[in-house]
Amino acid sequence: MNNFVEVRTVFGKKKISKNTVTLSHEHICCYSEYLNIMSKGYLDKPTLAEKSADILKNMKEKYGLALFIDCTPVNIGRDVELLKKVSELSGVDIVCSTGFYYNDEPILDCMSARTLADFIAEDANNTCAGVIKSAVEYDTVSPFNIKLLKASALAQKKTGLPIILHTNANNKNGIKAVEILLGENVNPKNIVVGHLSDTNDNEYIKNFAKLGCYVALDRMYDNERQDYITSKINQINALCEAGYADRLLLSHDDSVFQGFCDMPQIKAPRWSYMFEHIVPKLDENIAKKILKENPLTMLCGK
Numbered sequence: 388m389n390n391f392v393e394v395r396t397v398f399g400k401k402k403i404s405k406n407t408v409t410l411s412h413e414h415i416c417c418y419s420e421y422l423n424i425m426s427k428g429y430l431d432k433p434t435l436a437e438k439s440a441d442i443l444k445n446m447k448e449k450y451g452l453a454l455f456i457d458c459t460p461v462n463i464g465r466d467v468e469l470l471k472k473v474s475e476l477s478g479v480d481i482v483c484s485t486g487f488y489y490n491d492e493p494i495l496d497c498m499s500a501r502t503l504a505d506f507i508a509e510d511a512n513n514t515c516a517g518v519i520k521s522a523v524e525y526d527t528v529s530p531f532n533i534k535l536l537k538a539s540a541l542a543q544k545k546t547g548l549p550i551i552l553h554t555n556a557n558n559k560n561g562i563k564a565v566e567i568l569l570g571e572n573v574n575p576k577n578i579v580v581g582h583l584s585d586t587n588d589n590e591y592i593k594n595f596a597k598l599g600c601y602v603a604l605d606r607m608y609d610n611e612r613q614d615y616i617t618s619k620i621n622q623i624n625a626l627c628e629a630g631y632a633d634r635l636l637l638s639h640d641d642s643v644f645q646g647f648c649d650m651p652q653i654k655a656p657r658w659s660y661m662f663e664h665i666v667p668k669l670d671e672n673i674a675k676k677i678l679k680e681n682p683l684t685m686l687c688g689k
């Protein structure tokens with residue numbers, strides 16, 4: 388029996404044990420290259436690398452964490468050298484992303500979906516990225532968003548990599564985004580619909596699981612109220628009972644340096660939340676499937 392799968396890490400393709408605990412949607416760092424050029428005080432990367440590595444090392448010892456999927460797309464500061472440093476210092480394997488975030492950008496705005504897809508595919512090849520990040524946020528999926536989704540779909544077919552979608556579960560724009568990807572003939576097993584733990588509407592979540600997409604309950608970290616924790620455990624169990632245990636992913640979507648605020652700074656992410664509050668209350672086999680099996684089958688496009 389083969390107990391290993393090949394995963395594209397920041398250090399190249401690597402055989403990873405199937406018994407690996409994975410965090411499937413986190414960020415070491417989301418930042419602006421422009422601000423980093425303008426101010427030395429904006430981000431101290433060596434300190435960020437050391438702090439991030441300490442956290443991951445600790446999680447490796449405490450929870451057996453061995454694989455970390457960093458979902459930062461290229462245009463909000465993906466830095467492969469930084470991720471390599473963190474991986475080297477922590478001993479945790481890291482998968483990086485390629486692809487673009489949803490915000491309008493003057494340069495990207497001028498390019499066709501085909502040209503952008505070529506950039507994504509070439510970057511995936513150069514960096515050994517393991518996932519394509521794509522994103523929609525607002526109620527209206529704009530023509531620019533549609534172009535980026537099409538570019539992601541074209542790049543998916545060139546590379547075979549899964550697409551991890553940032554969606555807004557409150558305005559339910561995931562429906563439109565997935566429709567566009569499917570319209571470009573992306574196989575649903577290569578789509579992860581992200582940030583679905585932001586809603587309690589299980590029927591909405593099931594729409595994606597029914598199609599065969601992965602559904603990511605990947606924003607569980609900032610609420611320690613017992614009723615919230617219970618509602619999320621019930622949500623996981625309900626989706627498993629409906630037959631979708633093999634489509635579920637859990638994570639936090641938290642970062643060590645998060646540029647989306649007025650005064651960004653290096654901070655401690657809440658990556659222990661699901662290990663402390665959620666996992667101990669799940670059936671052992673379900674927990675094993677969600678933490679160990681599903682992230683690897685997702686990365687392998689199964």
Ligand SMILES: [Zn+2]
Pocket residue numbers: 412413414458553640
């Ligand atoms: Zn994210």
